[in-house]
Structure formats: C-alpha cells, structure tokens
Amino acid sequence: MPIKKMIVTDFRNFKSQTLQFSDGINIFFGVNGAGKTSVLEALNFALTGRSFRTSNIKSTIRENADKTIVFVQASDKQKNVLYNIGVEKSFHATLMKLNNLDVSSFADLARILPVQVVEPSNLNLLEGAPEGRRRYLDWLVFHVEHEFSHQWKRYKNILKQRNSLLRRGKMEPLELDVWDTQLASYGEYISESRQKNLEELQPFFSKYLNIFGLASIGSTTFKYVKGWEMNSTLLESLKSSRENDIRKAHTKSGPHRSDIRIELSGKPAGEVLSRGQQKVFCVCMKLAQCDYLRLRSGKESVFLLDDIASELDSLNLEKVYESLQELNAQVLLTSIQAPDIPTSQIKRSNTVFHVEHGIISQKN
Ligand SMILES: Nc1ncnc2c1ncn2[C@@H]1O[C@H](COP(=O)(O)OP(=O)(O)O)[C@@H](O)[C@H]1O
C-alpha cells in the first residue's frame, strides 16, 4: 500500500514541507546535514512512534518550536481505502489520529503499513546485541499475529512488577507464584509465536541468500534461543531460578532474554562473513521477512533506505533494487550524490527530490 503524501511541520530542520510520493522509488539527495535522513525519520515516526536514530523523540521537535506534526496519507487501491494518519508530538504529550479519530496506541498505526528501515547502524544484526535480533523478529511477529503486541505488553508489565518485587527484597512466596504463573503464560505464547515464524521464514532466507550469492559460502541455520533452560517450561525455569533471581534482584528467565543464533556451516555467521558480507546478509534478512509477510498476509512494506550506497557495492545495490521491485515495495532512499536512477528501476515510477537545508524541491 503506497504512501501518497506526507506533510511535515516543525520536524528537525523542516519548518513545513509537503511531499507527494510516487508508488515506486523516491530519491532524496543533498549534502550532509541537508535533512535527508530526517525525511525518513519523520515517516518512520508517524508510522511507529519511534525514531531509528534516537530514543529521545522530543529532540526531533524543531528548535524554538513547541511541537512537531507529521501527516501521512496512504492508499489501499485494492480495498479502495484511504488512510490519513496524523501524529503530533509536543514536550508533554503525543496525539495520534487515524482518519480524524483518536488512536490510543502506535500499534494501531504501525499495523496499517509495515515499514522497514535499512540504515548503517542496523546492518550489524549478526554481531550486535541480542536486542537487535529480537526486535528484528518481533517486527514480523507483530505484523502476522494480531494478538502479539497485546501479549508482549502484558508480559512486560508483569515482568516489571516481578522485578520491582524482587528489588524490594521482602516477599511472600505466594505473591511471587501469582506473578510467575502469569509471566509464564504470556512468555510461552511469545516464545511459540517467535519460534513458529522464524521456522516459516527459513525458505525465504534461503531464497535471498541465494540471490545475493551468500548461499555458496555454507549452509545457514537460524535457531531460536528461548531465554531459559532448553528442556523446561518457563514456569519450571522461573521456579528453579527463583533463589538466584532474588539474590540478583531481577528475572533471569524469559523471552526478554531470547536470541536468534545464526550459524553458517555450524559456526557463528559473524565469524565467517566479512563486514561487507554481513551487511548484505542483514539486507537479506529484511527482504526475507517482507517477502514472507506479503505472501502470508498480502501486506506490502515500505522500505526506507538511508545512505545504503555507501554500505553496499553496486552489484549488491542493484540486486536490492530488483528484489524490492519484485516485492512491489515502495522505496524512499537517500543519497549524497545527484542520483542515477538504478537501471532496474527505470521502468518503475520514480520521483527525485533535492534536499537543501530544510527545503525540499521535487526535480521531476
Ligand atoms: N530539533 C532540531 N531543530 C532544528 N534542526 C535540527 C534539529 N535536529 C537536527 N537538526 C538539524 O537538521 C539537519 C538534518 O540532518 P540530517 O537529516 O541528518 O541530514 P542528512 O541526512 O541530509 O545528512 C542537521 O543539519 C541538524 O543539525
């Protein structure tokens, strides 16, 4: 489902900008500091409530302004539906609207339109912390399992309560039992959903590792690591690690500690692949989940590609563009150079924007 239009007000160095997108590829070029990444960031913020470069969303409010507003319009041609999404962030509040009605959580907006970000700092999924891999997998599970975000929210709440009880030190075992039962029930659901989707993703990984020539290096396996003892239920693990949890004042077992172990011919993929190959591998992981999502639910993703020409060689870049075209994914990409439209994209609708210190002008 393509995004037709975005209006950005007081976001980073943009005072007020209206952008009309094409369904294919949209290229933003301009010098460092012009505001290219901020365009992608604004779109990502409106659809997810997050920024991919800061956890402090308030820092996106333009200097001397008291709030930022981003409006996004997307159209689902098949269903003949128009989605008008509006998000307003001030220093003390966040307001979200969908077709003029108040929305209480960003999950309701994120569900409409899957957005996939590819930028330098998220191309280290292999060697980075487990949190990045968990977030990667949860992106998919969120989009395919309707219940997931609710269960995850409940899980995190209970985990917080259990941890604060542990920190207080004094507690009745019975009290802890109550939390453990609930934590285990949500935790098992989260774990099963992740595991199932990771398994179903495998053929899609293979497809892209093949396309990008990484399959010849060795056979790849993706294993879900639950975050507690392998052959126990979560409830059993919570019970057996209780003394230790009390001593450390936090909960050691659960899907908040899970991971994906990625191996190539039995060795950690990060040890086998060069830095450049690792980046290509991460791109394959992202393409694979969008391919799977499209097949399973019909949802087409929007790809935000920030400065990837400086990360990938031209052959791999061309393969990325071809794959995105196959996926019918709308693309917003940034580049320092005035762009050559990639050969494979000439036939796709495309729009080129020049970004200059907070002013964006359309070039075609
Ligand atoms: N809250 C803000 N208010 C005003 N300007 C900002 C704010 N945050 C960042 N900027 C400026 O916005 C510009 C946008 O940077 P960025 O989008 O990273 O540019 P590019 O990706 O083109 O290199 C930078 O010059 C930065 O100093």
Ligand SMILES: [Mg+2]
């Ligand atoms: Mg940038």
